[in-house]
Amino acid sequence: MADKKPLIEVKDLKEYFYINTGLFSSKPLKAVDGVSFSINKGETLGLVGESGCGKTTVGRTLLHLYKPTSGEIWYDGKQIKTRSDIKEFRKKATMVFQDPYSSLNPRMTVSDIIGEPLDVHKLCASKQERQDRILELMGYVGLNSEHAARYAHEFSGGQRQRIGIARSLAVNPDFIVCDEPVSALDVSIQAQVINMFDELQEKLGLTYLFVAHDLLVVRHISDRIAVMYLGKMVELAPAKEIYDKPLHPYSKSLLSAVPVPDPKVARANKRIVLTGDIPSPLNAPSGCPFRTRCKYATDKCAEEMPEFKEVSKGRFVACHRVGDIN
Amino acid sequence: MALLEVKNLQTSFFTDAGEVKAVNDVSFTLERGKVLGIVGESGSGKSVTAYSIMQILAGTGKIVGGSIKFDGQELVGAGEKVMKTIRGNKISIIFQDPMTSLNPTYTIGRQLMEAILLHTDRDRKQAYERAVEMLRLVNVNEPERRMKQYPYEFSGGMRQRVMIAMALACEPDILIADEPTTALDVTIQAQILELMGQLQKELGMAIIMITHDLGVVAQICDEVIVMYAGSICEQGTADEIFYNPCHEYTKGLLRSIPTTDTAGRKLQPITGTPIDLLNMPKGCPFAPRCNFAMKICINHRAERMPINSDHAAACWMNVKHAIQKGELEIENDEPAKEKGKGGESDG
Numbered sequence: 001m002a003d004k005k006p007l008i009e010v011k012d013l014k015e016y017f018y019i020n021t022g023l024f025s026s027k028p029l030k031a032v033d034g035v036s037f038s039i040n041k042g043e044t045l046g047l048v049g050e051s052g053c054g055k056t057t058v059g060r061t062l063l064h065l066y067k068p069t070s071g072e073i074w075y076d077g078k079q080i081k082t083r084s085d086i087k088e089f090r091k092k093a094t095m096v097f098q099d100p101y102s103s104l105n106p107r108m109t110v111s112d113i114i115g116e117p118l119d120v121h122k123l124c125a126s127k128q129e130r131q132d133r134i135l136e137l138m139g140y141v142g143l144n145s146e147h148a149a150r151y152a153h154e155f156s157g158g159q160r161q162r163i164g165i166a167r168s169l170a171v172n173p174d175f176i177v178c179d180e181p182v183s184a185l186d187v188s189i190q191a192q193v194i195n196m197f198d199e200l201q202e203k204l205g206l207t208y209l210f211v212a213h214d215l216l217v218v219r220h221i222s223d224r225i226a227v228m229y230l231g232k233m234v235e236l237a238p239a240k241e242i243y244d245k246p247l248h249p250y251s252k253s254l255l256s257a258v259p260v261p262d263p264k265v266a267r268a269n270k271r272i273v274l275t276g277d278i279p280s281p282l283n284a285p286s287g288c289p290f291r292t293r294c295k296y297a298t299d300k301c302a303e304e305m306p307e308f309k310e311v312s313k314g315r316f317v318a319c320h321r322v323g324d325i326n
Numbered sequence: 327m328a329l330l331e332v333k334n335l336q337t338s339f340f341t342d343a344g345e346v347k348a349v350n351d352v353s354f355t356l357e358r359g360k361v362l363g364i365v366g367e368s369g370s371g372k373s374v375t376a377y378s379i380m381q382i383l384a385g386t387g388k389i390v391g392g393s394i395k396f397d398g399q400e401l402v403g404a405g406e407k408v409m410k411t412i413r414g415n416k417i418s419i420i421f422q423d424p425m426t427s428l429n430p431t432y433t434i435g436r437q438l439m440e441a442i443l444l445h446t447d448r449d450r451k452q453a454y455e456r457a458v459e460m461l462r463l464v465n466v467n468e469p470e471r472r473m474k475q476y477p478y479e480f481s482g483g484m485r486q487r488v489m490i491a492m493a494l495a496c497e498p499d500i501l502i503a504d505e506p507t508t509a510l511d512v513t514i515q516a517q518i519l520e521l522m523g524q525l526q527k528e529l530g531m532a533i534i535m536i537t538h539d540l541g542v543v544a545q546i547c548d549e550v551i552v553m554y555a556g557s558i559c560e561q562g563t564a565d566e567i568f569y570n571p572c573h574e575y576t577k578g579l580l581r582s583i584p585t586t587d588t589a590g591r592k593l594q595p596i597t598g599t600p601i602d603l604l605n606m607p608k609g610c611p612f613a614p615r616c617n618f619a620m621k622i623c624i625n626h627r628a629e630r631m632p633i634n635s636d637h638a639a640a641c642w643m644n645v646k647h648a649i650q651k652g653e654l655e656i657e658n659d660e661p662a663k664e665k666g667k668g669g670e671s672d673g
Contacts, residue, residue, distance in 0.1 A: 050511040051482075156599050186367040187538060191582035191595030198592065213511065216541075220584035220593070243586055257516035259541025261583055263564045266544040273520055274513045277481045 006038035006074075007175060007207050008062070008093075013071035015054075015061045019282065029281050031057040033231035034071075036308065039175075044201070044208040046222030046239065048215055048254070050278055054231040055211045056098075059177040062209065063093055075175075091121050094168040098180035100160035104152040110163055111148040114138065117170040137166040140203075141196060158189035165196065175207045182217060194221060215258045219243055224314075227251045230281055230289035233308055236316040247317045247326055250290045288320065296321050327398055328355035329499060329532055330379070330417075335392035337371075337378045346603045348374040348387070350556040353630075356500065361526060361533045363547030363564070365540060365579075369600055371556040372536045376502045379534075380419055381409050397499070415445045418493035422505035424485035428477040434461075435473030438492055445496045460491040464521060483514035487521070494525065501526075502534045507542060519545055540583060544568060552576045555601050555611035558630070562637030572639035575612045610642070618643055 013035045016028040032054045039045045047055045061068050064086045073080045080089045094117070097103035104113055111134050117123075124130035135145050141162040152160055161181060168176055178197065182190045194217065200206060212218050218225060219239055226236040227250065235248040246252045253272040260266055274293050279285055288306050291297040300320050308318040319325075337349040349371045356362050366372045377383050379394055381401070394401040396412060421427045429437060438457040442448055448456060454473075461469035464487040477485060486506060493501055503522065507515040523546055526533055535547055543550055543564065550567040552560040552575065560573040571577045578596040598615040607613060613623040620642060628640040648654040 050513060158599060186600070187540070187579060188367060188582055188596035189599070191584075191593040192597070194584065195593050195595060215512065216584045216586070219586055220588050239589060254513060257512040259512075259515070259519070259539065259545045261540040261544050261568070261580070261585065263544045263568050266541075271516050271520070273516050275517075277483055277514070278511075 005041055007041045007043075007076055008039040008209070009072075009074035010038070010058075010062065011036050011072040011074070013058070013061060013073065014069045015057050015066055016069045027282060030231045030284065031281065032061060033284075035228075035231075035233050037226060037233065037236060039207055039209060041174075041207055042201070042205055043224065044210055044222045046218035046225040047209060047211045047228065048213060048218050048225060049228035050254075051213070052230075052278060052281060053228040054281075055228050056179055058228070059095070059179050059209055059211050063090070063095055063177055065095075091171045092173050093175040093177070094171060094173045095177045095179060096161075096164050096168045096181045099184055100157055100164055101184070103164055104160055106152055109149050109151055110138075110143070110155075113152070113163060114166045114170055117167060121171055123171065133170070137169055140169060140200060141166045156189075157185050158193060161185060161193055162196070165193075165200075169200070169204070173206070175209070177209045177211070179211045180213065181210075183212060183214060190217070197221060215255065227254065230278065230284050232289055232305075232318065233316075234290065234318050236308075238314055241315065245326075247311065247315065247322055248290075248319050249294050249296055249321075249325065288318070296325050329358045329397060330356040331393075331395040332375075332379070333393045333395075335375065335378060335394065336390045337374050337383065337387060338390050339384070339387045341386055344604050347606065348556050348603065349378060351392075352553075352556075352558055353392075354551055354558070354561060356532050356534065358499070358532055359526070359530050360549060361535060361547045363535045363537065363543040363550045364553060365537060365543055365550060366553035367538060367600055369555070369603065370553040372553050373504055374556075375553075376419065376504055376534060376536055379502065380413055380417060382413075382419075414441060414493075414498070415496050416498055417500045417502065418496070418498040419502040419504060420486070420489045420493045420506050422508050424482060424489050424509065425477075427489055428485060430477050433474055433476055434480070434488055438473070438488070438495065441492050442495050456495060457491075460495050461488070463494070463525070464488075464491045465517075466491070482510055483517060486510060486514075486518055490518070490521065490525075494529065494531075497529060498531060500532045500534065502536070504536045505538070506535075508537070508539070515542075522546065540568075540579065552579070555603065555606065557611060557627075557640070559612065559641065560637075560639040562633070562639075566633070566637040570633070570637065572633050572637065572644055573612075573641040574616045574618055574643060576639075578615075610640075620646070 013032055015032040016030050018026040019029050021027045035058060047058060049055045060066050062073060075089055080086060114134050114137055115130055118130055118133060124133055143162055182193050185193060210218060210221055222239045225239050225242050227234050229250050235242065235251045242251060243255060246255050253274045256272045260269060276293050279292060285292050287303050288301040291301040306318045306320045308316055311317050311322060333353050335349055335352045339346040339348055352375055364372045364375060378389050389402055396416060435457055438460065439453045442453040442456050458469045458473060461472060466472050466484060466487055507518050510518065537543060547564050550562065550564050551558055554575050560567065560576045567576060571580055581594040582596055584593060596615055601611055601614060609624045609627055613619040622642050628642045630638050630640050631644055632638045645654065
């Protein structure tokens with residue numbers, strides 16, 4: 001179903017936050033440090049990594065919720081640079097947030113929450129049209145018209161996330177950044193919402209950037225998966241290939257750590273347990289960021305950052321030793 | 327004799343809106359050196375079961391019935407004095423959130439030593455040595471230096487290790503772990519689970535692992551209890567629960583989790599939303615969401631029925647299957663009559 005033409009292209013994106021270290025000194029926290037990727041029309045790109053690896057920042061910077069420190073963002077063959085570009089872009093690209101409790105205004109009714117993007121972008125000519133559109137959106141996500149006048153606190157977590165999704169669909173976008181949209185939900189509700197993302201993609205031809213830390217969920221929904229570590233992308237590959245044979249040592253240990261819900265598989269599984277913790281992004285190691293926890297690291301890894309390059313068709317890896325260890 | 331024997335435990339919270347039956351008739355036993363998993367969604371009563379065992383319920387919560395026997399000693403109604411000899415000493419607990427379970431104003435060393443000084447006869451010097459030894463046991467590097475540090479200087483995984491060290495310092499017989507890895511990343515989760523498994527074998531303690539993640543259960547548990555709306559729907563060995571689930575809720579849960587084979591296919595979610603504990607239905611609490619609910623499910627709560635020696639479930643479907651297979655005859659008492667009618671349901 002994925003079209004070959006890229007809808008979103010990101011080139012060498014950097015996002016630094018400056019942290020005050022003294023009265024007059026500050027230090028850059030390199031949340032995203034030179035990330036490049038593209039997402040084709042109708043495709044879902046999964047973005048995984050541990051907390052603090054910069055995956056959420058990639059999603060937010062992509063939508064210009066943070067001003068990128070440097071790098072280029074292209075949408076449908078056009079670079080997003082000026083304020084008017086951004087305004088147009090936001091009609092085409094929206095976001096679903098992680099926490100369905102804090103991302104909905106408790107003082108607004110459901111119909112006002114869903115209608116707000118319509119008002120901001122002046123998409124509806126009349127009140128009737130606005131009302132019809134809101135009900136249509138609620139129908140998409142399985143809410144019915146009697147929910148329209150209620151407030152967010154009257155809904156369960158799963159239903160709130162549906163409201164958030166309806167809001168993100170209001171401007172009729174082509175592209176949605178889903179930032180951990182199911183991690184706050186119970187298992188039985190999670191499956192309902194994941195299926196809804198699938199159905200909406202089919203029906204409306206959406207393209208997703210799906211940011212999550214639950215690797216089984218990402219595997220289920222994504223066409224391709226990108227793995228991040230300390231602000232850098234270490235591997236990008238089609239979902240099946242990366243699960244069958246991860247190439248980067250970090251992807252290998254990350255995937256082996258996934259608890260498989262099957263006791264026999266779990267007993268047989270040889271986990272590659274990483275020692276230590278993820279280093280602070282304020283004091284990232286020189287060279288390859290993963291080298292401090294990597295059992296294959298050599299002197300070269302400490303000296304230079306490995307290039308993020310294509311090793312076979314559609315598979316990108318940033319590792320000096322990718323040839324030797326696989 | 328079982329190490330821990332919980333029988334017909336009932337715990338309620340008395341709120342302004344009414345009595346919330348958070349735990350309803352829960353029974354299980356835990357043998358020495360075993361790992362028991364309690365699985366369920368939020369509000370299923372899994373944490374309240376643990377808090378009832380420790381008797382650390384919030385002010386409005388109360389154990390209203392049943393018995394909890396630790397090593398033959400009755401704990402329900404035993405009073406604070408007895409509980410103080412049990413808590414931390416015989417049964418320890420680690421909580422979900424290592425960020426808020428440690429006091430930010432005391433050093434790690436002081437907090438670790440506090441537990442040891444309180445529960446054992448050791449003097450300060452011995453307690454210090456024990457604390458350092460415990461930190462080393464849970465793989466904290468440079469324990470002497472770490473003892474002087476404050477919780478903010480530790481990462482999430484390290485703090486959870488400290489919590490484990492603290493819980494194990496007095497060599498408890500039972501460790502209750504309430505979602506110990508939920509707040510952690512997968513690689514750190516793998517480290518912690520590995521550590522818990524290894525310590526459990528070394529020290530021979532029993533673990534009650536409370537989690538919503540079936541992956542974690544498959545990883546570490548010998549036996550599993552599945553809870554829904556305060557009751558046990560199914561209990562058995564891990565293999566029985568995963569490969570031969572006999573309650574529709576367990577089946578639904580197992581179907582709804584994405585695995586590596588589900589890519590490109592639709593998941594099969596459990597429809598509807600969890601029930602409101604203030605308005606519990608008369609029959610099976612899962613019946614409103616169950617695709618196979620029969621008339622009897624709506625009117626009568628199924629009792630715990632043995633499937634085999636390692637496995638029991640509270641689901642009328644097992645009776646229906648047994649009747650269909652001719653293993654069970656319908657007698658002429660009341661529930662059985664309903665069963666006959668129920669057979670024509672949408673299932």
